Amino acid sequence: MPTDSNLPIGVFDSGLGGLTVLRHLSKRFANEDFIYLGDTARIPYGSKSPRTIQKYLAQNLAFFTRMPVKAVVVACNSASTQVSLVNSTVPIYDVITPGALRASITSKNSRIGVVATRATVMSECYPKEIHKLKPGVQVFQQACPLLVPLVEEGWDDDPITNLIVYRYVSPLLTANIDTLILGCTHYPILKNTFAKVLGARVQTVDSAESIGDLIERDFQLHKLPVKEAGTGGIIRLFATDISDTFETLAKRILGPATIVQLELAEI
């Protein structure tokens, strides 16, 4: 179907973690427009069942038919586990496929770690995707349910957070991984903490750059139409619940100058 190249790109997350993906995409494709939707009224997804996550994803994708877009980036790993099970009239990019691809290329010793929410770990999406690309790789997963609340509490540079990350990551270090997938879009906010705990030997892979690579490839292959040059990018931010912490965290992630609008979405 012909798609209007001037339509924005939709970015969806259960909350605010997906803003790390939006930040990367909006810088990398500065001429494109973006519409961000955070389902903050029902965050977190990572502790909920596949059935509930699938229902929420479908409802949120319906928002992007009312606010037309040329593609939707599901910038939430827990929601990405359900992408293959919901219908969409526009192309959908999940964050798991490109993360798995980049990790497979990065790892030299074929031992890859994954830190993610419980829902993402239970889905086995990363091991399945990595094994499709490189059957011999060993994948070690660790669910980290406390990291999203720690980020949302603003404790991202904190000795207690270092302790918790260390506890989660220790078994993966013992397993001698050389690559760690940050399998939740909140986790790049803890990049410095991960760097301290992991040391120089382990490379991290985050979703933002990986999904950017995939979109750039699709622009080049004319699978996704590039916006006509001109006006520069417009970003609109929607959330299903707006609290004080939303604005604080959104400004911290995106920088205050980037926020053009902050609107309530009824899902």
Next chain:
Amino acid sequence: MPTDSNLPIGVFDSGLGGLTVLRHLSKRFANEDFIYLGDTARIPYGSKSPRTIQKYLAQNLAFFTRMPVKAVVVACNSASTQVSLVNSTVPIYDVITPGALRASITSKNSRIGVVATRATVMSECYPKEIHKLKPGVQVFQQACPLLVPLVEEGWDDDPITNLIVYRYVSPLLTANIDTLILGCTHYPILKNTFAKVLGARVQTVDSAESIGDLIERDFQLHKLPVKEAGTGGIIRLFATDISDTFETLAKRILGPATIVQLELAEI
């Protein structure tokens, strides 16, 4: 309106914390039947806006018109902040009023601390209610957003949890409180940790016993009809999302023998 004394008592919470209230009530009023509803598909409430919490509370109370009860205990402090703003055909007990009453009686030095979710703290419900009862009391509040995820992660007897509770409670100890309201129904699960951090000088007040006192008074005053003696209590458990962690935590709080049914509720 005449109420059927044999109807169960409804107990509602955003998740599983309210099971600490159910445990107390079902032991104290062992002949009564109970229906518990946990809105686990949308947990937590404590980080969300008053508007969203009010909408969710109204939707959950509607469940208790389909599953008739003679009263509803809103065993969630964040939801209790919105009780006065929603309609109900049966009596509703919130957890804030009895907690404030018990703390006012317990405190000797008129310096009361409150630990709660961000939504409960922002609502100012506890200070308002305590000042109605005892105008001269000083109330010191502390939002503790990480405690619910720590309980749900099962880290309730853990050095990291001790550190986090200590950080939250320190300003209240400096303020020389002699009574601390555990203003979230998850927190009694951390009672041992609070005891360690607070020492012997500070008494804690939890919702379960306070709400039990109020219900016992209403039974005695014939405001709430007592179930006819006979069969003993039946407990039915409903949740809007059922995941593996629900069952584990429910069994830990209630004891495996108590769980009669575990059912999915469509809200």
